[in-house]
Amino acid sequence: MTTTSLPVAGHKPPVGAPSSPPARRRRRSWAGWGFVGPFMAVFALVFLAPIAYSIYLSLFRTQMVGGTRFVGLENYGRAFSDPQFWEALGRVALFLVVQVPIMLGIALLVALALDSGRLYGKAFFRISIFLPYAVPAVVATLMWGFMYGTRFGLVGNINDAFGISLPNPLSPDLVLASIGNIVTWEFVGYNMLIFYSALRVIPTSLYEAAELDGAGQWRVITAIKLPAIRGALVIATIFSIIGSFQLFNEPSILQALAPNAITTYFTPNLYAYSLSFSGQQYNYSATVAIIMGVVTMIVAYVVQLRGMRKEA
Amino acid sequence: MSPITRRSRRATAAIAATGALALVLTACSSGSGGGSADDAESAVEEGGTITVWAWDPTLESVAADFEEANPGVEVDIVNAGTGNDQYTALQNAIAAGSGVPDVAQIEFYALPQFALSEALTDLSSYGADELDGTFTPGPWDAVTQGDGVWALPTDSGPMALFYNKRVFDEHGIAVPTTWDEYVEAARALHAADPGTYITNDTGDAGFTTSIIWQSGGRPYQVDGTDVTIDFSDEGTQRFATTWQQMLDEDLVAPVTSWSDEWYQGLADGSIASLVIGAWMRGNLETSVESASGDWAVAPMPQWEAGEQVTSENGGSSLAIPAASENQDLAWAFLEYATAGDGIATRVAEGAFPATVAELEADDFTQQEFEYFGGQKVNEVLAESAANVAEGWTYLPFQVYANSIFNDTVGKAYVSGTTLTDGLSAWQDASVTYGKDQGFTVSE
Numbered sequence: 001m002t003t004t005s006l007p008v009a010g011h012k013p014p015v016g017a018p019s020s021p022p023a024r025r026r027r028r029s030w031a032g033w034g035f036v037g038p039f040m041a042v043f044a045l046v047f048l049a050p051i052a053y054s055i056y057l058s059l060f061r062t063q064m065v066g067g068t069r070f071v072g073l074e075n076y077g078r079a080f081s082d083p084q085f086w087e088a089l090g091r092v093a094l095f096l097v098v099q100v101p102i103m104l105g106i107a108l109l110v111a112l113a114l115d116s117g118r119l120y121g122k123a124f125f126r127i128s129i130f131l132p133y134a135v136p137a138v139v140a141t142l143m144w145g146f147m148y149g150t151r152f153g154l155v156g157n158i159n160d161a162f163g164i165s166l167p168n169p170l171s172p173d174l175v176l177a178s179i180g181n182i183v184t185w186e187f188v189g190y191n192m193l194i195f196y197s198a199l200r201v202i203p204t205s206l207y208e209a210a211e212l213d214g215a216g217q218w219r220v221i222t223a224i225k226l227p228a229i230r231g232a233l234v235i236a237t238i239f240s241i242i243g244s245f246q247l248f249n250e251p252s253i254l255q256a257l258a259p260n261a262i263t264t265y266f267t268p269n270l271y272a273y274s275l276s277f278s279g280q281q282y283n284y285s286a287t288v289a290i291i292m293g294v295v296t297m298i299v300a301y302v303v304q305l306r307g308m309r310k311e312a
Numbered sequence: 313m314s315p316i317t318r319r320s321r322r323a324t325a326a327i328a329a330t331g332a333l334a335l336v337l338t339a340c341s342s343g344s345g346g347g348s349a350d351d352a353e354s355a356v357e358e359g360g361t362i363t364v365w366a367w368d369p370t371l372e373s374v375a376a377d378f379e380e381a382n383p384g385v386e387v388d389i390v391n392a393g394t395g396n397d398q399y400t401a402l403q404n405a406i407a408a409g410s411g412v413p414d415v416a417q418i419e420f421y422a423l424p425q426f427a428l429s430e431a432l433t434d435l436s437s438y439g440a441d442e443l444d445g446t447f448t449p450g451p452w453d454a455v456t457q458g459d460g461v462w463a464l465p466t467d468s469g470p471m472a473l474f475y476n477k478r479v480f481d482e483h484g485i486a487v488p489t490t491w492d493e494y495v496e497a498a499r500a501l502h503a504a505d506p507g508t509y510i511t512n513d514t515g516d517a518g519f520t521t522s523i524i525w526q527s528g529g530r531p532y533q534v535d536g537t538d539v540t541i542d543f544s545d546e547g548t549q550r551f552a553t554t555w556q557q558m559l560d561e562d563l564v565a566p567v568t569s570w571s572d573e574w575y576q577g578l579a580d581g582s583i584a585s586l587v588i589g590a591w592m593r594g595n596l597e598t599s600v601e602s603a604s605g606d607w608a609v610a611p612m613p614q615w616e617a618g619e620q621v622t623s624e625n626g627g628s629s630l631a632i633p634a635a636s637e638n639q640d641l642a643w644a645f646l647e648y649a650t651a652g653d654g655i656a657t658r659v660a661e662g663a664f665p666a667t668v669a670e671l672e673a674d675d676f677t678q679q680e681f682e683y684f685g686g687q688k689v690n691e692v693l694a695e696s697a698a699n700v701a702e703g704w705t706y707l708p709f710q711v712y713a714n715s716i717f718n719d720t721v722g723k724a725y726v727s728g729t730t731l732t733d734g735l736s737a738w739q740d741a742s743v744t745y746g747k748d749q750g751f752t753v754s755e
Contacts, residue, residue: 064429064709065537065750151565152573172726259568260515260722264715277400278715279745 057286064280075287084265085288089295091176092267096244099180104236106184107191112221114192115199126196130189137186141253144182145170149257170258179250187243191236198232199225234307238300245296248273268292347640349439352647355640359384362642365392365402366417368466368628370658374649377657387645395419399426399711402633406431412635414642418463420454420627421518421706421714424534427462428708433632434460438643446651450624450700451666458536463631464650465666466658469589470696471522471625474596477608477685479508479581487610491554494613498563501584509565512583513558515725516569517717518625520551523587525623525704527551527615531739534705538752541707541742543735550615552731559724559731566725579603587612589625590693594662597683604682609689612696622696623704627666664693671697709749713742 033040058075062068079085110129114122132140147154148169155166169178202225210220226233248269255262255270264274268288276285347355364371364387375387390413392401399422405411406429418426426432435441440461444452451465475487480497483504488494498510513519524531529547533540558564565583567573577583578600586592596607612622630650632642648654651667659665659676670676671694680686707713720741721734729737739755746753 063748063750064425146572149573151567152576257568257571259718260726263719263722265719274715278396279712280403281748 054286054290057283058290060283062280062283071283075284076291078284079287079291085268085271085291088265088268088271089292092245092247095176095180095247096241099183100237100240100244102180103184103188104191104233104240107188107236108195108233110188110192111195111199112225114196115225116217126192129192132185133187133190133193135186137249138253140186141182141250144178144185145254145257148178170254170261172261175254175258175261179247179254182250183243183247187240191240194232194236195229198229202228230307234304237303237307241300241303242296245269245292245299347643348437349643351640352438352644355638356382356385356644359386360638360641361386361388362414362636362638362645363388363390364415364417364630364645365390365398365413366415366630367391367394367398368417368658368663370661370663371417371466371649373657373661374654375645377654378645378648381653382644385641385645395422396711396715402426402431406633406635409635412633414636414638415630415632415646417466417628418631420451420465420624420629421521421710423454423463423629423631424457424706424708425711426631426633427457427460428537431634432462433634433636433639434462435464435632435643435646436461438647440464440647443651446668447666448668448671448697448700449702450697450704451627451629453702453704454624454627454706455629463629464646465627465629466650467591467628467663468666468697469591469624469626469664470693470700471526471587471589471612471622472693472696473585473587473610473612474592475585475608475610476578476581476583476603476606478606479584483508488613489611490617491613491615495554495557495563498558499561502561502563508582508584509577510563511585511587512565512567512569512574512577513725514566514568515718515722517714517721519569519588520717520721521706522589522623522625523555524548524551525701526612526621528621528701530703530705532705532707534708537708537750538754539707539746540754541739541746542755543739548735549732552735556724556731575599581606589627590664590696591626593664593681593684593689593693597662597681605685608684608687609692611692620695620699621701622699624700666697707742707746708751709742709745712745713738716741716745 059070059072060068061071061075110125113119114126119125135143146152150156150159150166150168150170155169158164159166167174169175206224206228207220210224215223246269247267251262251266251270252273255266262270264278265271269292272285272288272292275281275288279285359382362385364375366389372389375389378387379385392398392413398417402413402416402418405413436459441456443461443464444456447455447465448468448470450470451468455461455463455465473487479501480487483501485497485500485504486493488497494510501508501510521531524547527547527550529543529545529549529551531541531543531545531548533542565577567577567583574583578586578596579602581603593609596603600607611620614621630646632639632646636642649658655665655667655670659670665671665676671690677691677694678688679690681689717738720737721731723729723737724731724734743753743755
């Protein structure tokens with residue numbers, strides 16, 4: 001045992017000394033830290049310190065009158081009974097269950113179509129569907145915001161041209177759907193690329209075998225392609241869940257155009273932002289951020305467990 | 313890179329060049345408490361550098377003039393954002409205790425927040441309290457709180473009716489002098505041309521509080537940390553009832569101020585008037601150039617025929633943060649810009665002054681504006697400045713309260729909620745926040 005582990009560390013036990021297990025373990029751990037140390041330092045600084053600081057912040061309360069004091073878990077108690085926070089969480093949850101399946105469905109359809117080899121001008125479609133992902137979210141939202149305008153925007157132009165009256169996409173009832181439309185437009189290409197690249201690595205021998213067995217295209221998709229890219233599907237789903245819970249850019253920019261439809265607590269992230277930057281409530285804002293982080297982790301983990309279980 | 317950043321780079325290089333001597337002198341002249349006017353004079357003679365956070369473009373020339381008149385003095389104007397963005401940055405700098413500017417531009421509505429948290433220097437010791445009477449009553453009220461003078465006004469926003477004369481004439485509509493006439497005019501205008509609205513509104517905290525102010529409502533009462541918030545008083549209700557008609561009958565364009573649609577509407581006449589602060593004069597001239605000759609200015613519509621009551625909408629001041637390390641020199645610049653020769657420079661560049669002397673000067677009131685068809689616009693605006701109703705106070709957390717205005721009152725613009733209910737929801741949310749922040753709040 002000594003001979004297998006010590007050469008790696010570059011040490012030899014003192015001759016004649018009884019190589020007692022505790023002493024050996026201590027020497028070994030020092031050497032290991034030498035290698036792990038630089039990584040751990042960066043990891044602690046970049047990943048752990050901000051989280052620790054947020055947790056630290058969330059245990060205090062700063063008031064304009066009265067200053068800062070330690071309040072323990074009071075902020076967490078407040079968040080759990082805060083209707084604005086739950087409304088925001090409910091909204092992104094709704095967004096998640098409606099928008100993510102639509103977006104991934106379209107992305108999968110496009111990826112399968114591209115992969116089928118029956119599409120003329122494949123490269124052109126691939127690049128043009130991916131292109132929106134290259135447009136910064138801020139620009140995309142501004143662009144869609146102008147199109148949604150009922151007076152001078154595209155919607156307004158359509159209304160004028162056909163003498164109809166389309167519902168206002170920026171009204172309180174429709175604004176979430178309008179945001180879903182923007183996000184779908186932005187991310188279909190990205191998810192398509194994940195699926196497409198997973199499809200490309202499926203060995204062609206499988207297709208040949210299927211052909212010999214007389215399987216049709218539909219059978220090939222359900223029996224070969226989808227099982228083969230399950231890992232990619234799970235990954236794309238998890239990314240989309242995280243993206244939904246972190247929804248911020250689109251509502252934040254559209255807020256200027258539809259201030260009454262998008263409240264300052266429209267999504268949990270927007271709520272944390274408003275609390276911190278206009279409300280000076282850094283402590284409560286940190287609390288909201290931490291709760292959202294935990295919720296996201298739980299949901300993503302559950303999805304991953306389910307996805308992996310199917311694979312097994 | 314913006315010209316401003318480039319400018320401050322150059323200034324930084326200049327400081328480095330003047331070397332340690334300047335730094336030592338700067339250190340000597342720094343003080344934590346307010347100094348005296350004499351201290352300021354010697355600080356100017358010694359020279360040094362101050363940083364000014366402001367987005368008012370006219371201050372650039374003022375700073376240049378000040379530097380020229382006082383060799384050895386450097387004034388860095390830094391645009392740290394407009395309005396709320398700058399307050400956030402300032403709040404953060406004050407909390408961190410570093411990077412705090414020597415002078416900061418703060419709008420009247422945000423001043424109580426900074427004054428209350430003792431983030432600003434009381435300017436009384438420099439003799440600012442003797443400037444009572446130099447400024448018009450509205451702005452002076454805004455910068456004095458308790459027994460301190462926390463800032464000096466740079467500009468003011470006495471309200472007036474800016475209207476598109478071409479559109480009004482075209483439809484044969486008389487310029488309204490009361491709010492009842494205003495509602496009538498709104499109906500007539502919209503009936504004559506369904507694409508035209510008398511004004512736009514999607515819920516604007518500044519506009520709402522200013523009109524309530526004019527209507528005699530005093531929803532906010534502040535005494536130190538004791539705050540009263542009550543939107544049920546008569547003046548507030550008078551505004552809510554009148555404006556509710558405008559919303560119910562769809563007489564206001566659903567366009568948000570400062571948006572592209574808004575500027576287009578102002579240019580093509582589909583938004584035919586604005587009841588807004590006097591600073592809109594300069595904004596129309598520069599941002600809605602194509603409508604030159606269309607617009608005119610009339611006194612603010614009144615709640616009772618024959619009255620002459622106005623209120624303020626917007627307006628800024630310059631303050632010295634308590635953490636500034638060069639307060640004496642900061643005061644010298646602040647005084648120059650707000651009460652000294654700087655005023656003339658800023659007025660020449662289009663600012664609307666807050667000082668009585670400038671507002672009453674003939675060459676100011678008698679100036680004819682080509683954009684407004686040769687009208688002596690300043691005469692109307694200066695008249696408004698003299699008639700601002702007294703006794704208005706903003707909350708010590710008005711910045712936050714305004715940020716949640718659309719969450720609450722905004723509902724009245726997009727759903728069946730009434731303005732009265734919306735204002736009451738705003739009151740509740742403000743009370744909750746006030747209590748959270750440790751104020752004693754009553755309703």
